[in-house]
Amino acid sequence: MTETLAVDVNRTGLHTLEAPTTFEANGPFAIALTNHGEPTHVHVHLDDHLSDIARIxxxxxYVETDETRHVEVKTRDRTEWPSDLVRGKLKVVTAHGQETHYVDIEFDRTPEKEPVEVDPDLSKPRQQEDTEVSPAMRALPVGVLGAVALLLAIGALFAADGINFVLGAFAVIAGVACAVAANYLLV
Incomplete structure (x- = not known):
């Protein structure tokens, strides 16, 4: 679908122009010149930046009374544009230069993102399988790791002497307490 830039001529008086101050397009578009009053000539011109990728x-x-004339703005192939974003001005003139209006035009060739389709089944909760893990099976790894830590701490106690022995004893007690607490929290 071609985008359209609406320009109203003679709507609020003789030789008046009304158009948006900015317009965005990602390819060819049409300028719709709608004359609400006396027949008139309308001149449209692309500046140098826009002329690099577009032409009229x-x-x-010449636009008759109550007529809408569509002016096509054609563009080069998007792969030939100098950059992803091209900005410039469209000049619209009526009454041989008596009334001039500029529209800031922005051509953007960045591809639109494709919408992501989501499977409706993803919104439903999954059914729990019958393979429930018993509390004893969950506690087994914690118990094994606790036993290994206890054995390592006891080995370190025998290798240490003096104050290290007391600190090691506290470490063993703390390790056993953590293993027991973790075992009860998992069950």
Whole structure:
């Protein structure tokens, strides 16, 4: 679908122009010149930045009363654009220069992201399988690791002497307490 830039001519008086101050497009678009009053000539012109990627076949257009004339703005292939974002000005003139309006045009060729389809089944909770793990099976790894830590601490106590022996005893007691507490928390 081609985007359209609406320009109203003679709506609020003779030789008046109304158009948005900015317009964004990602390819070719149309300028819709709608005349609400006396027949008039409208001139449209792309600045140098926009002329690098876009062109208008004819720049002068005669628009009758209550007529809408569509002016195509064609673009080069998007792969030939100098950058992903091209900005410039479109000049719209009526009454041989008596009224001028500029529209900031922004061409953006960054690809639109494809929408992600989500499977409706993902919103439903999964069924629990019948393979429940018993509390004893959950406590087994903690018990094994606690026993290994206890054996290592006891070995360190025999190798140490003096104050190290007392600190080692506290470490063994703390390790046993942690293993027992973890075992009860998991069950």
């Amino acid at each position: 076949e004819a720049s002068n257009h």
